[in-house]
Amino acid sequence: MAAKTTYPHFVDPQDVDFTLRASISNLIAKTLNVAGVDADSKGFGIRELKPQNRSWVLSRMAIEISHRPSEYTPYNITTWVSDYGRAMSTRNFVLDCEGEVFGSATTQWSMIDFNTRRAVDLRYIAEHNDAVWAEEPPIERAGKLPAVDAEATTEHRVAYSDIDFNRHMNSLRYFDLMLDCLPLEILTEDRAVRIDINFLNETRYGQLLRIGYRNEGDRWEFEIATEDDTIACRTTFEWR
Amino acid sequence: MAAKTTYPHFVDPQDVDFTLRASISNLIAKTLNVAGVDADSKGFGIRELKPQNRSWVLSRMAIEISHRPSEYTPYNITTWVSDYGRAMSTRNFVLDCEGEVFGSATTQWSMIDFNTRRAVDLRYIAEHNDAVWAEEPPIERAGKLPAVDAEATTEHRVAYSDIDFNRHMNSLRYFDLMLDCLPLEILTEDRAVRIDINFLNETRYGQLLRIGYRNEGDRWEFEIATEDDTIACRTTFEWR
Structure with missing residues (x-):
C-alpha cells in the first residue's frame, strides 16, 4: 500500500555523544533502522527476504543534518520509497522535531539474491511496487x-x-x-x-x-x- | 515506592551479533539502560541528579547468561534495588523469555557529587530508600x-x-x-x-x-x- 509512514523516536541517553546531542552515527543508525522496519511492515523487508536467501544492500546514501536534537527530545522519522528501476530502489527520510525538519536523507538500495550473487529485478516485487509514494527525494541523491x-x-x-x-x-x-x-x-x-x-x-x-x-x-x-x-x-x- | 519492575524488550536486528543472537555487550547495555530508566522513573535517576551535579557511578557488576535470545525474540528485564549502605547501592536484574530465566545480574553503584568529588551518603536519599525491595540478589555479587x-x-x-x-x-x-x-x-x-x-x-x-x-x-x-x-x-x- 502506497504510503509515507512516520516512526516516533526519542533521544535516549545511549544515543548522545559528549555534546549531549544525538550523534551523527546514531541519527544514521536510526534512519537505516527505519528503512528495515518500514520494509518489513510492508512485506518486502529482510524478514521476508531471508528465507528466500535474498537481502537488501545499501549502495549510496546522502544525509543532511541542520542540527542534532538534544537528549530526551522526541522526534520523528518519516520514510517513503519514491521510485525504482530494474536494479535500484530509492528510499527517502525526513527527520523532524514537532514539525521542524532537522534532517533529510535519500538512499539507494539493490536487492541481492545470494544464490546467484546477482541483483534481483525489482520490477517483479509486487509489495515493493505497491509501496511507492511518488514524492521526490527531499535532497539531492548521493x-x-x-x-x-x-x-x-x-x-x-x-x-x-x-x-x-x-x-x-x-x-x-x-x-x-x-x-x-x-x-x-x-x-x-x-x-x-x-x-x-x-x-x-x-x-x-x-x-x-x-x-x-x-x-x-x-x-x-x-x-x-x-x-x-x-x-x-x-x-x-x-x-x- | 518499593517495587520490582519489569521492562519489556525485543531483540531487534541491530542487537544481534553474527550468530543472530543478542550479543553479550547488547544484553549488558540493555540491562544497564534499565537501571537508568528505572531509577529515573522512581525519582533518583541521572535526570534528577544532573541538576544537582551528581551522578551514579557503576563500581562492580556480575552477570550470568545461560543462553542468548535470537533475533525477533521478546524478553523481559526485571529490576530491583535489594539493599544499600552508606556508600553503595545494589541493583539486581533478571532476564527472561516468557518466564524462562536466561540471565541474572547484580550491580553495585555509588552516587558521586561532582562538586566535592566524593560519594554521597545514600542513607539520606529518600526516593532511593523508598524503592528498596528486600529480595536477595539472584547471583553472587562480583x-x-x-x-x-x-x-x-x-x-x-x-x-x-x-x-x-x-x-x-x-x-x-x-x-x-x-x-x-x-x-x-x-x-x-x-x-x-x-x-x-x-x-x-x-x-x-x-x-x-x-x-x-x-x-x-x-x-x-x-x-x-x-x-x-x-x-x-x-x-x-x-x-x-
Missing part, C-alpha cells in the same frame, strides 16, 4: 564519489563487535571510524552537515582496513580500503 | 578481582565514538574491546557464561589503552589500563 588522494590514514582490523550475520563489517561502523578521525572541535559545534556515502565492497572479519582521508576547509573526504586495495566505501562530509 | 598477569595485549586509543558527556570512555565500550580479543569460536557457540567486572578508574578522550588478557581453560581474565598504568577495569569471563 553522486558517484571519486577516489580520495589521502593525506593521512589510520587503521582498523575488523573485529567481532563490527560484524553482521554474514561476518561482514556493519556499514554503520564505518561512520564511527571516520568520525573518530575528525578533530573534536567540529563535533563540539552543532554545525549543519551534508554527508555523501558510496558503499562499494564488503569487508570481512579479520581484514585490516586503511581509513584514508583528506581535508580542505569544511570538506572532509574519506576512503576505506582493505590491504589488497579493495575499496569498502567513500564518504564526503561537507560542513556548512 | 568480588574484588586481582591484578591480571597478562600474556597478550592489544591497544586502543579512546576516540570520539567511545566517550560520554564527561569525555570519559563509556563503560560499555570496554566489553566490545574485550570480546574482540576472544577467539570467534567461543562466541559462535551459545555457551553459558559468568562475567565479573570491577570498574576502577575513568579513562579519557585521547588516552591510549592497553587491553591485557590471560586465558586458562574456560576462564579469560582482562585488565584495561592507560599508558601511565592507571587501571580502568578488570573483568573475568568464565565459560561453562
Whole structure:
C-alpha cells in the first residue's frame, strides 16, 4: 500500500555523544533502522527476504543534518520509497522535531539474491511496487564519489563487535571510524552537515582496513580500503 | 515506592551479533539502560541528579547468561534495588523469555557529587530508600578481582565514538574491546557464561589503552589500563 509512514523516536541517553546531542552515527543508525522496519511492515523487508536467501544492500546514501536534537527530545522519522528501476530502489527520510525538519536523507538500495550473487529485478516485487509514494527525494541523491588522494590514514582490523550475520563489517561502523578521525572541535559545534556515502565492497572479519582521508576547509573526504586495495566505501562530509 | 519492575524488550536486528543472537555487550547495555530508566522513573535517576551535579557511578557488576535470545525474540528485564549502605547501592536484574530465566545480574553503584568529588551518603536519599525491595540478589555479587598477569595485549586509543558527556570512555565500550580479543569460536557457540567486572578508574578522550588478557581453560581474565598504568577495569569471563 502506497504510503509515507512516520516512526516516533526519542533521544535516549545511549544515543548522545559528549555534546549531549544525538550523534551523527546514531541519527544514521536510526534512519537505516527505519528503512528495515518500514520494509518489513510492508512485506518486502529482510524478514521476508531471508528465507528466500535474498537481502537488501545499501549502495549510496546522502544525509543532511541542520542540527542534532538534544537528549530526551522526541522526534520523528518519516520514510517513503519514491521510485525504482530494474536494479535500484530509492528510499527517502525526513527527520523532524514537532514539525521542524532537522534532517533529510535519500538512499539507494539493490536487492541481492545470494544464490546467484546477482541483483534481483525489482520490477517483479509486487509489495515493493505497491509501496511507492511518488514524492521526490527531499535532497539531492548521493553522486558517484571519486577516489580520495589521502593525506593521512589510520587503521582498523575488523573485529567481532563490527560484524553482521554474514561476518561482514556493519556499514554503520564505518561512520564511527571516520568520525573518530575528525578533530573534536567540529563535533563540539552543532554545525549543519551534508554527508555523501558510496558503499562499494564488503569487508570481512579479520581484514585490516586503511581509513584514508583528506581535508580542505569544511570538506572532509574519506576512503576505506582493505590491504589488497579493495575499496569498502567513500564518504564526503561537507560542513556548512 | 518499593517495587520490582519489569521492562519489556525485543531483540531487534541491530542487537544481534553474527550468530543472530543478542550479543553479550547488547544484553549488558540493555540491562544497564534499565537501571537508568528505572531509577529515573522512581525519582533518583541521572535526570534528577544532573541538576544537582551528581551522578551514579557503576563500581562492580556480575552477570550470568545461560543462553542468548535470537533475533525477533521478546524478553523481559526485571529490576530491583535489594539493599544499600552508606556508600553503595545494589541493583539486581533478571532476564527472561516468557518466564524462562536466561540471565541474572547484580550491580553495585555509588552516587558521586561532582562538586566535592566524593560519594554521597545514600542513607539520606529518600526516593532511593523508598524503592528498596528486600529480595536477595539472584547471583553472587562480583568480588574484588586481582591484578591480571597478562600474556597478550592489544591497544586502543579512546576516540570520539567511545566517550560520554564527561569525555570519559563509556563503560560499555570496554566489553566490545574485550570480546574482540576472544577467539570467534567461543562466541559462535551459545555457551553459558559468568562475567565479573570491577570498574576502577575513568579513562579519557585521547588516552591510549592497553587491553591485557590471560586465558586458562574456560576462564579469560582482562585488565584495561592507560599508558601511565592507571587501571580502568578488570573483568573475568568464565565459560561453562
